[in-house]
Amino acid sequence: MLTRSRCGRTSSLRRVHTLSKIHFVLDATRLRQLLVPFGLEPTSAQADRILAYLGLLLRWNQKINLTSIRDPEESVTRHFGESLFIARHLELRGRLLDIGSGAGFPGLALKIVFPELAATLLEPVAKKRAFLKEAARVCGFSGVEVRGERLEDLAREGAAQFDFATMRAVGNLDALVPLAAQILKPGGSVLLWLTRDQAAGLAQTESSLAWSEPLPIPLTRVGEIWRGTTRDYCNEQIGHI
Numbered sequence: 001m002l003t004r005s006r007c008g009r010t011s012s013l014r015r016v017h018t019l020s021k022i023h024f025v026l027d028a029t030r031l032r033q034l035l036v037p038f039g040l041e042p043t044s045a046q047a048d049r050i051l052a053y054l055g056l057l058l059r060w061n062q063k064i065n066l067t068s069i070r071d072p073e074e075s076v077t078r079h080f081g082e083s084l085f086i087a088r089h090l091e092l093r094g095r096l097l098d099i100g101s102g103a104g105f106p107g108l109a110l111k112i113v114f115p116e117l118a119a120t121l122l123e124p125v126a127k128k129r130a131f132l133k134e135a136a137r138v139c140g141f142s143g144v145e146v147r148g149e150r151l152e153d154l155a156r157e158g159a160a161q162f163d164f165a166t167m168r169a170v171g172n173l174d175a176l177v178p179l180a181a182q183i184l185k186p187g188g189s190v191l192l193w194l195t196r197d198q199a200a201g202l203a204q205t206e207s208s209l210a211w212s213e214p215l216p217i218p219l220t221r222v223g224e225i226w227r228g229t230t231r232d233y234c235n236e237q238i239g240h241i
Contacts, residue, residue: 026051026072034073037218038081039088042112049112049139050080056131056138057103064127066103082217083109083168086191086225089215092117094163099151099180100170104132106193107166111141118143120162124150155179160186168193177228178207184230192226193217199226 026034028047035042042050054075060066069075083106086092092114098107101121111119121144123129129146136144147154165180165188167173173192180190190209192199202211209228217223 026054026076030073031076034076035081035084037077038085039218040081040084046112050076052138053104053109053112053135054080056135060131060134061103064131066128066131077219079103079105080109080112081219082106082193082223084113085217086110086215087113090191090227092164094118094185095161096120096164096166097154097162097180097183098122099165099167099176101132101146102128102169104135106168106191108132108135108141108144110166111136111139111144115141116143118145120145120147122147122149122151122154124148151176151179151183155182158182160184160188163188164191165189166191166193173198174201174205177202177205177209181207181209181228181230186230188230190226190228192228194224194226195222196224197222199224202226202228 028044028051031047031050032042054072057066057075058070058072061070067075067079069078086106087110092110095118096107096110098119098121101107101123104121107119107121111117121132123132123146126148129148132146160183162183163185165184167176167180167190170176177190184190199214207228208230210231212227212229214224214226217225
């Protein structure tokens with residue numbers, strides 16, 4: 001279900017509803033059918049936001065390369081379904097850092113389900129940052145910050161500040177995962193959308209994370225969501241005695 005979301009301001013929802021009609025690509029009924037395999041049941045407000053986001057994505061994707069997926073239905077399952085599937089198993093609160101946001105999956109899309117989540121989106125490409133800002137505006141999302149620096153720069157600041165860090169369709173995990181762990185609060189989690197081949201090297205990655213059993217993603221043969229949680233500092237010290 002997607003009922004965790006609370007209704008936003010009426011004006012924002014009206015704007016989203018209008019835009020979803022103007023840039024019509026799918027209706028809400030078909031949208032819900034596509035999300036059934038993920039166990040997702042969007043409210044009317046959530047469906048409006050998904051359709052508005054989708055319409056914007058398809059239009060911008062004609063001008064700049066945001067995603068290789070051009071088909072609206074495949075975009076719903078591959079982008080929105082896979083991103084929002086985590087909401088079936090985990091409630092996200094506090095501050096989230098999305099690393100290599102691209103078109104906003106999963107970080108910005110998660111605002112559809114968790115509107116009170118404060119999302120910081122790291123994206124080095126200026127044109128993609130422009131899209132992320134426009135998508136946040138069109139969907140009426142508040143609490144979204146789009147930044148251009150790389151994870152290395154953020155980690156160099158040295159302050160643990162995020163409850164969650166997300167990554168999807170990014171490479172160089174052996175370097176990025178330890179850096180992501182550095183910016184988490186105690187008890188924070190890294191969430192990775194991976195294939196099994198990509199996940200094979202996680203056990204050898206040096207980080208302060210304890211990995212849970214992966215969550216298979218519906219409609220994929222090899223897609224999984226991996227969660228690595230920072231080990232409790234006290235338990236770490238006891239373990240070394």
